[in-house]
Amino acid sequence: MEIRDVPCPFCGCLCDDISVRLDDNRILGVENCCTLGNAKFLSKGRLQHPIMRKNGKWVEVSYEEAIDETARILSDAVRPLLYGWSGTVGEAQVVGVHLGEEIGALIDSTTSVCHNPSILAIQEVGHPGCTLGQVKNRADLVIYWGCNPIEAHPRHMSRYTTYADGYFIDNTVTDRKVIVVDIRRSEGAKVADEFIQIKPGGDYLVLSALRAMVRGRDDVVPDSVAGVKKEQLQRVASLMQKAKFGAVFFGLGITMSRGKYKNVRNAIELVSELNRKTKFTISAMRGHFNVYGFNEVLTWMAGYPFAVDFSRGIAFYNPGETTVIDLLERKEPDACLVIASDPGAHFPKSTIEHMAAIPTVQIDPCVNATTALCQVQIPVAITGIEAAGTAYRMDGVPIRMKKIIETNFPTDQEILERIVTRIREMKRDG
Amino acid sequence: MNVTITFRNRTNPFIPIEAEMITPDAFLQDKEILVGEGNRTVPLEALADLVIEGDGFSIEEVDILIRGDSSRVKRVGEYMNGGTITIEGDIGMHCGNFMSGGRIEILGSAEGWLGREMQGGEILCHGDAGDYCASGYRGGRRGMRGGSVEVIGSVGDFACEHISGGEVLIHGNTGDYACAEMKGGTVTILGDSSRVCANMSAGTCYVYGSAEEMIPTFEKKGIVDHDGLLFHHFMGDVANRGRGHLYVARYTYLQ
Incomplete structure (x- = not known):
């Protein structure tokens, strides 16, 4: 049996043209998927029962006992933290926000450690964005800044940019130019028409220089900015202004490097400046398949997209103060619930040390690095394969995730x- | 009226205390002072010894002294409009948020957002201050609008972000992006700073030390004498159509 047009529950591209071959409720093969999505559809090995630490050892327990213990831990906590959310669907995220409000918790998602600065910048200066469909059909200049789609979003170029046929583009290979901006010659840089190599941390300075040049103020820019020659910047500024439709995609290379949201703000303001002369858009390369969805859900329910503190009975938001890394670094949480992410694999050492020192519960189908920090783990169905629901693509388009396998989880x-x-x-x- | 608040040692000293009611005005009005400790709301006396001596008939007669470990106590002096608060040790985030009058003196150091969006009054911090000293709030267009902040030590990143009025004097160094998006006011940094005045549109900033990794879109206007010293005068940020004034004793570009 083959099921077509299955959305892939891996990255923010949410490719929805996947074909899955099934036999006897088992996945035999996957078509159209990238290596990353393929590995998720075909993954083996999962946690079969809830587990809990007793006397220093893991023991299998019933769902009822694991849920009782989780409820007790969260009820007793004075500063509970609910973290993760980006690998599950909106329907579950809604319940998570209710839980946070119920217990006066701080709720934050993986946004906090990826595109948190993008959202801060958008809150300052807005977002001249568009859907990926617009880029595919119209963009004659694509700029990848501080991201490497070939390795992180492997089908982005073939579905939406460099190798995608566009309705208004006669020949995508010759008519669509690609600029890559990075601190090293990445795989993406090898297929670019123009590669700008910036000294680490120099993105803000280069963006400022380009803004001045687009305004016609080349005169104030020094001969070299963060390792980039003024002549190359002038060439790129000219390419940008000559484009009929330019699309900037940016990643953690600018959100999580020196300057953070100021880099993103500067990139948005460059795009705004370009929009005085031609059509330009800017979009974030979001990571988890539904990281965008959590931002939507929390904004509907609490008014803010991530890092909301319900401890005083109202929603308070202040990244730097209410964001997960800062919170754990200051050792504030006295209990933690992790769902649909793996902070144990990605967070700084000092923060996971604190997670291990407090009662931490994880809801996840598989044993992962966070399991080692937990007191309780509750296995669940794999969202997007064994459970349906709503997810948001990186450009804000909602897509219905399918259930293609029956499960008892x-x-x-x-x-x-x-x-x-x-x-x-x-x-x-x- | 002399109010002395002495915070007692707590079993878990890392849980933040939100104490926006610790203001001279609240004591003058004899309000019950409630604070948040994590997700619980408790009377101040549950966490601190409180001694009130004498009467006060106006806000200017109320002096608050805070002792003990107040490093995790946030929002002290929020919306303060007169009187004084003296903090013997360190103070948590958001001290002096939105204050419009009175004086706060911190003998130790201050956490982030010291004097956020303040409109008047004075803050003197003898130690260091964290990130976003004298700045604004997320997504806000205006930070500090009036009054004065003086920090004897150094400050963290994004000091005076979005500042649109008032005076700030930092004796030590700043982190990255001091005076980013500056729209008004005067900031004086006696030490070093980096990427100062990014995207500024108006206002005046002096850096007596070295301005590292200068934003490359400021227009050089020449050398000027200020305070008996020679400064490079820049105007910008040109990328932002800005007309702010930046004076630096020394500077470098990231080339």
């Missing part, structure tokens, strides 16, 4: 609802 949403119910029962019973 409960979904993220079901487990979260049971935790909320148990916490309310505990409160009622005093």
Whole structure:
């Protein structure tokens, strides 16, 4: 049996043209997927039962016992942290926000450690963005700045830019120019028409120089900016202004390097300046398949896209103060729930040391690096393969994730609802 | 009226305390002072010994002294409009948020967002201050609008971001992006700074030390004498159509 047009639950591209071959409720093969998505569809090995640490050892427990223990940990906490959310669907995220409000928790997503600065910049100066479909059909100049789609979003170029046929582009190979800006000659740089190599941390300075040049103020720019010759900057500024439709894509190379949201703000302001002369857009290369969705859900429900502190009974947002890394670094949380992400694999050592020192619970289908930090782990269905729901692509387009395999594992949403119910029962019973 | 608040040692000293009610005005009005400790709301007396001596008939007669470990106590002096607050040790984030009058003196160091969006009054910090000293809030277009902030030590990143009025004097160094998006006011940095005045549109900034990695879109206007010293005078940020004034004793570009 073959199921077509399955959205891939891996990265923010949410490629929805995947074909999956099934036999006897098992995936035999996947077509159209990149290496990363393929590995997720065909992954083997998962946690079969909830587990809990007792007397220093992992023991298998029932779902009821694991949920009871999670509810007790979260109810007792004075500064609980709910983290993750980007690898699950909107329906589960909604329950997560309710849980956060119920217990006066701080809720944050993986946005905090990827495009948090992009959102801060957008809150300062807006977002001249567009859908990926617009880029595919119209863009004659594509700029990848501080990102490497060939390795992080492997089908981005073939579906939307360099190798994609566009309705208004006669010949995508000759009519579409690509500029790559990076600190090293990445795989993406090898297929670029123009490669700008910047000294690490120099993005802001180069962006300022380009803004001045687009304004016609080349005179103030020094001969070299962050390792880039003024002549090359002038050439690039000219290419940008001659484009009929330019599209900038940026990644963690500018959001998580020196300057952070100031880099993104400067890139947005460059795009705004270019829009005085031609059509230009800018978009973030989002990572987890539904990281954008959590920003949507939390904004509908709390008014802010990530890092919301419900401890005072209202939603308070202040990245730097209410963001997960800062919070853990200051050792504030006294309990933690992790869902749909793996901070143990990515966070700084000092922060995961604190997660290991407090009661931490993980909801995840598989054993991962975060398991080692936990007291309890509750396995669930794999979202996008065994559970359906709504996810948002990197350009904000909602896509329905499919359930293609039957399973006995409960979904993220079901487990979260049971935790909320148990916490309310505990409160009622005093 | 002399108010002395002495924070007691806590079992978990890392849980933040939100104490926006610690202002001279609240004590003058004899309000019950409630604070947030994590997700619990408790009377101030649950966490600190409180001694109130004498009466006060106006805000100017209220002096608050904070002792003990106040390094995790946030929002002290928020919306303060008169009187004084003296902090013997360190103070947590958002001290002096939105203050419009009175004086805060910190004998130790201050965490982030010291004097955020303040409109008047004075803050003197004898130690260092964290990130976003005298700045604004996320997405905000205006940071500090009036009053004065003086930091004897150094400050973190993004000091005076979005500042649009008032005076700031930093005796030590700043981190990255001091005076980013500056729109008004006067900032004096006696030490070194890096990427100072990025995207400024108006206002005046002096760097007596070295301005590292200068933003490359400022127009050189010449050398001027200020305070008996020679400064390079720049105007910008040209990328932002800015007309701000930046005076630096020394500078470097990242070339």
